[in-house]
Amino acid sequence: RRVRANAREYNEKFHCRALVACKSPSCPICPQSNCIKTSKYNIVTFLPVNLFEQFQEVANTYFLFLLILQLIPQISSLSWFTTIVPLVLVLTITAVKDATDDYVRLCPDHTWLSLYSLRQEQWMNVRVGDIIKLENNQFVQADLLLLSSSEPHGLCYIETAELDGWPCGEGKSQLSHTVHPGEVICEPPNNKLDKFGGTLYWKENKYPLSNQNMLLRGCVLRNTEWCFGLVIFAGPDTKLMQNSGRTKFKRTSIDRLMNTLVLWIFGFLVCMGVILAIGNAIWEHEVGVCFQIYLPWDEGVHSAFFSGFLSFWSYIIILNTVVPISLYVSVEVIRLGHSYFINWDKKMYCAKRRTPAEARTTTLNEELGQVEYIFSDKTGTLTQNIMVFSKCSVNGHSYGECQLPELRPEPVDFSFNPLADPRFQFWDPSLLEAVKLGDLHVHEFFRLLSLCHTVMSEEKSEGELLYKAQSPDEGALVTAARNFGFVFRSRTPKTITVHELGQAITYQLLAILDFNNIRKRMSVIVRSPEGKIRLYCKGADTILLERLHPINQDLSSITTDHLNEYAGEGLRTLVLAYRDLEESYYRDWSERLHRAGSAPEAREDHLARLYDEVEHDMMLLGATAIEDKLQQGVPETIAILTLANIKIWVLTGDKQETAVNIGYSCKMLTDDMTEIEPCAPSLLRKAREKMMDASRSVCNGFSYQEKLPSKLTSVLEAIAGEYALVINGHSLVRPGSARQDEALCLAVHHDPSCPLLFLQAHALEADMEVEFLETACACKAVICCRVTPLQKAQVVELVKKYKKAVTLAIGDGANDVSMIKTAHIGVGISGQEGIQAVLASDYSFSQFKFLQRLLLVHGRWSYLRMCKFLCYFFYKNFAFTMVHFWFGFFCGFSAQTVYDQYFITLYNIVYTSLPVLAMGVFDQDVPEQRSMEYPKLYEPGQLNLLFNKREFFICIAQGIYTSILMFFIPYGVFADATRDDGAQLADYQSFAVTVATSLVIVVSVQIGLDTGFWTAINHFFIWGSLAAYFAILFTMHSDGLFRMFPNQFRFVGNAQNTLAQPTVWLTIALTTVVCIVPVVAFRFLKLDLKPELSDTLVRKKQKTQHRCMRHAGRVGSRRSGYAFSHQEGFGELIMSGKNMRLSSLALSSFAPRPSSSWIETLRKKKGCEGSSAGSPSGAADKTLKV
C-alpha cells in the first residue's frame, strides 16, 4: 500500500485501482474516505429500494403471490381488496418505520472536527495521505503516522482505553522534518492492533516504520498540545474498524421460532388445501355432475380433477389468513413500544451524565427476557476506573477503618497543607494526627510513597501540581502522600524533589528497579541529603513478606491480618518496605549492575538476579489498600442477576490480579472459591477430572447417587455452584508466546479442601473448545483476563455456538465493540467519552446497575408480552380461518367463504388487532418491584417456557376447537331455523353474520381473559373494537352503501334483520360460553395445581419481602489482595530523562479528567535514529554512568 503525503489525486487513483484488484467486500466505493456510511436511503431511492427490500421478506412476497392468484377469476374466491388492503397497510407501516430509522441513523462522523492542512475540515472529508493536525483531547478518527508533536523529543501522549482497554506501552515516533513529498509504503489494512510495518521514503532516505509510530483510531490525544499526522488508513480500513467485527443482522430466537412456525403453518395450509381439493374433486365427480343443470361447470373446466385443482388455489386464497400477514408488523409495533418504554424509563436515567437509556435497535426486546450469559467488560463498566487510597496499615496499626456510615463523618481536613489535592478524601483523622505528632514510621511510610513511583509531575502555576501517572494506582498513592504532607514536587533523571511537611528536600535518585509481572514489585534507591542510601520497595504481599528481615516477624503477622482484612473487602493491596544500604555495598552492586546491563546475552536474567539480591532483608513499613471504585450498585446488580440464574463472565484486557480483585469486590468471587494460581499447560482434562473427583466427594457427601463417568457434563453442571474459573487468556490464539502472562491459564477455584489445580490450555483452539466451554460453564463465575477484543468476540461466539443460550455483552469502549456485535444482545455504556461501543450496541445506558432493570423488568415484560401476544395471535387466526375448512364440507368444497369479504378484510387489521397490541405493549403480570425482589421470576424466559412449540400447538388446538364450535353450533341451530315471524333465517348471509359476530365476541372475551393488566387503553381498545365491529357491520349493511355499489354490498339489511332475532343472540351466547368456559376451567386448574411463581406472587398481594444482600463479612481470607495495573519499562524512561520537559510550567492545556482512564505516558523513540537509543540496555548504561 502506498500513501503519498498531501497528494490526493495520486492516492485516490492508486486506491481505486487497488480496489479493483482486491475487490474486498468490506471496502465501500471509495476506500480512503473517512466517512462510514450508515444510512441506506435518500429521498429519490426510498420508495423503490424500500419496496424492493420489503418484498425480499418471504411473507410479503407470499402475499403478493396471493394477490396475483386472486386476480384469476376462476379461482378468485375473495375480492382482491381482502389482501391488498392489509398488504398496503403493512407495507406502509414498515416503510414509515424504515424511513424514521434511517433518518435517525445519521453519519456519526459529522460531529468531529479537525484541522486539515491548517484548514478546518470534518473528519468525514479526511482522505488517506492527508496531513492533519490534532489538538489536545481530540479523538483520533483515522490511523495516523505521527510526524511531529509539541512535546520534547516528539513524544505524544495518548489514551488507549478505547482501543484495547489495558495500558500498553507503545512508543510514538517523531520524524524530525515535515515530509511533504514523502511516500509511505506499508502493509495492507488489517486488524492487528499491535503490529504495523512500513517504510517511509523521503529524499532518497528510507525510514522503517513500526507500530510505535502510529496513532490509531480510537485513541485520545492527551497532555500534548498538538501533533501532526499522516493519514495511513481511514474509514473502514482503520485497525479499529477492522477489529470491530462484521455487523450481523441480529434476530431473536422468537423470530426464528416464528419463522419456523410460519413455515409449518404454511405446510398446514397446503395440507388443508389438498384435502379440500380432493374433496372438491370427489364432490364434483359424485354430486356436482348431477347438479350441472343448475350450475354448469365453468368454461374450460371439463373434469372433476381440474375443478379440484382450481379449488386448491381458491382454498389457498381463502385460508391464507392462517399465515397472518399482520403478524410481523404487529410484532414490530410491539417491540417499538417496548423500546420506547426503555427510552422513557426514568429509573434508567443517569442524572449525573444526563443520559437516558436508549434502545438503539427495536428488534431484540423480548430476547432481553431470555438472557443466560452476560459478558461484561471490567474497566468503565464494572468499575469507574478511579483509584482511591482508602486504608493503610503502618507499623501494625490500621488506619482508615470505615466508621459507621450513618454517622456521616467529615472527611479529614487537609487545609494545613497548601499543596494538598482538594479532591482527595480520607475519613480517618488519626492518620493525620500520627503524621503531625511526628510518628517516624508514618513519615517513612509516606516518604516511600512519595519517592517510589514513576509518576511525572507538572506544576502549571505555583502550588498547582498535576500528576501524570502511568497507572491510576500509583496516582492514588502519590496523591495520598501529597495530602499527608509528603508532596512529590518534581523530578529530574537524577533527582526527586519532595516537600516533606513544608520543607523541600531533594533526594538523589540512584536507581529504579523497575516493575514487572514476575517481580511484582518495584524499588527505588535514593540518597538522602544526609548521604544515607536507602532502598524503598513496594510490591505484592506474597513476594515482599518473604523478603523481610527476620526481626519483622511480629509486625509481619499483624500486617498480614490487616492485609487479609483489606483483601476481604476487595481492596488492592501493596506492601511497603525499605532497606538501608551500605555505601560500599551499593557501589559494588551498582558496578555489577552496570556490567550485567552491558552483557551481550541473558541481560534480563542477570539484571533480575541483581535486583533480587538487593531487595532482601527489608524492613516492613506497612501496607496500602486502594479501592478500585466500582460503579454504583455493581455488587447488588451482580447478586441479583446471579439469583436470576444468569451467568456472568467478565472479559477484560486487564491483568489477572486486577481482574480477580474486581471479581471479589463485586462479589462475583467469594471465599468459597479460593486461591488463584498460575497454571501449567494443557491440563484442562485433568482439571475436569479433578473437578469430577471433587464433585463426587461433594455428591457423596450429600448422599446423591454416584454418577457414571460418561456423564461428565451433567455432573459438572450439577455441582456448578462450587467453582469459579479465572482464565488468563491473553493469547488464547497465540500459544507460542514466551511471556508467562501471555500464556493461557485456567485456574479452577473450588472449596479449600480440594487440591489446587494448575492448568493451561489453548482454549480457543478447536480441539479444546468444547472442554474449555464445559469446564467454564460448570463454574459459577468466569473471569477471562488479558483478552484482546477479538478474543472477547471468540469467547462469546463459543458460548453462542455450543450452548444455544442467549448471550448479552456489555461494555463501554471500542475494545468491546466486537463482543457487543457478536453477542445476541450488545449493551453499550453511554455517557462516557467514546461512543464506539454505543454505536455498535443494541441498547445503551450509562450505569451497569441499570442492566438489572433492563433485563429483569423490561426484558421480562417484553418476553411475557410477546409470548402472550403470539399465543393469542395464532389462536385468533386459527379460530377465524378454520371455520372455512369446516364449511367446505357443507358447500361442496367450493371455496365459499363463511364470512362477508369485508369482515375478512377487516378482521385482522381492525376488529382484533388493537386489543392484542394493547396487551402486547402494556401487559404486566407482577409489578416491577417484584421482578427485582424475586429474580427467579426471570427463569421462564431462560427456559423458553412461555412460547415454544408446545405452547404453539396448544394455541392452535384452542383455535381449532373454537372454530369447530363456531361453525357447528350455528350449523345445528340454522338447519331448520325460521324467524319468529316465520320468514327464513337459515340463509347464507344470516349465517355469515351470526358466525362473524360470535367470533368477534369470543376472541374479544378471550383477549379480556388474557389481558392481566387492564389500563384505560386496554379498555378503550377492547370495547372500541367491539363497538367498531358493530358500527362497521351496520354501515356495510346499510341501504346507502348498497344503493351506491349494489354488487359490492350485498348484505344490505342483514345486520338489522339477523341481529333482531333472539335465536341468533342465544346462539352467539352459547358459542361464547362453550368456547370460553373450558378455557377458564383449564386456566384455573393449572393455577391451582401447578402455580407459577408469578401467579403465587400475584395472589400473595401484600406480603412484604425483605431480601438481604449478602454482606461482605468475609473474615480469615487467605487470599492476596495484591493487584497493580502497572507496566514495565517506565523506570528506564525516567532514568534516561527522555520524557522530561524542558520547563514543566510551559505545558499548557493539560486538563485532567476524573473519569479519564489510563493516562499513558508513552516512551518515545527517535525513529530516525533507530530504536537502539530507547532500548533498556542503553537506558541502563546511562543511568549507571551518572
Add this chain to the structure above:
Amino acid sequence: MEDTTSFLPREEAKPSRCPDNSAFKQQRLPAWKPQLTIASVLSTFFLTGAFCLTVGVCLVLAANSVREIQIDYSDKCSDCSKLRENSSNWNKECHCSVNFTLKEDILGDVFMYYGLQNFYQNHRRYVMSRSDAQLLGRNVNIQRSYCAPFSTYRNGTPMAPCGAIANSMFNDTIDLFYNRNSSVIQVPLLKTGNSWWTDKNVKFRNPELYNLSSAFAGTARPPYWQKPVYLLDEEDERNNGYVNDDFIVWMRVSAFATFRNLYRRVRRVRHFAQGLPAGNYTFQISYNFPVTRFKGRKHVILSTVVWSGGSNPFLGIAYLVSGTAAILTGFVITGIHLKLRKKKTYFQKH
C-alpha cells in the same frame, strides 16, 4: 493554527434529556388486574350453568309447543318427476295431489314452507351468480357480472333476471285444500309478506317505467323459467317482476344444502281464523321443479312458530348440555380445590 477549534465536550445548555415522569411513560398507568380466584371462578361456573339450564328449559318447551307437518312429495308424483327429468318437456304441465290428515287442530299462524334437500345453494359459483344491480332495476351490462353462463342468450339478448340462482328458481305451485264433510275448501294463502322488509323494499326494485312489460323489453326470461319475470304475479302489481316475494325468498340463498323457504302463510279467515282445524287436507301440486337429477328431495311443510322460531330442538338441548357441564365442572373444581387446600394446610402444619 489560530483558528483552532477546541474539541472539549460542548457543555452548552442542552435541553434536559430526562424522561417525563408520566404514568404512561413509566408504565405505572392505573390498571384493573383481574385474577382467577376460586370465588370468581366458581360463581362464574354456577351462574353460567344456571343461566344455560334456564334458557335451555325455555327453549325446549318452546320448541315442543311448535306443531309441524312435513311431507316429502318428491316421489309422490312419480310420473311428474320422470317427466321433469327430460328438460325438453319444460312446458308440459304436470299435476299431482298429496293427501294428509291433521289429527289435531293447529292453532295460531300457520306457515307453509317448501323444503329442498341436497340442493347446494351455498356453492361458491352459485352464490356469486347474480347481479344485484340488475335486481335493483338498473340497466347494467350483465356481461360483466358473474351471471355466466346464465347472462345472455346466444343472440345477445340478456336474461332478466340473470344468473344461476334466478334461473334455478323453485317453480312448483302448491295449493292446500281442506276436505270438510266431502266439500273441498281451498285454504286461503297469503303470497306476500313472506320476505324480509329490507329485501322487498331496498334490495329488489323493478325498472321504473310506466309498465312492467315494457320495462323488461329487450330482455328474455331465464332458460328454465316458464314465464317471463314480469308475469310472475299478474294479479298484484306490487308482487310482480323482481319484487315478487317467491322470487325474493329464492334469491336469499340458503346456508346449507338442506333448507326450507317460506312459501305461503295461511290467511286466518272463516274456518281458518284459529289456524288449521283437524281433518283431511290435500296439497295440489303443480310439479315443475326437477330434483331427481341431482338426487334431491322436495318437501312441503306446515308449521307454527314461537318466539324462538321453528321447531328446531338443537339450541335448547345444547343449552341444557352446556349448563349441566358447567355446573358439574363447578363441583369438580370445588372438589379439587378443597382437596388441595387440605394438603397445603397439612404441609403447613408439619
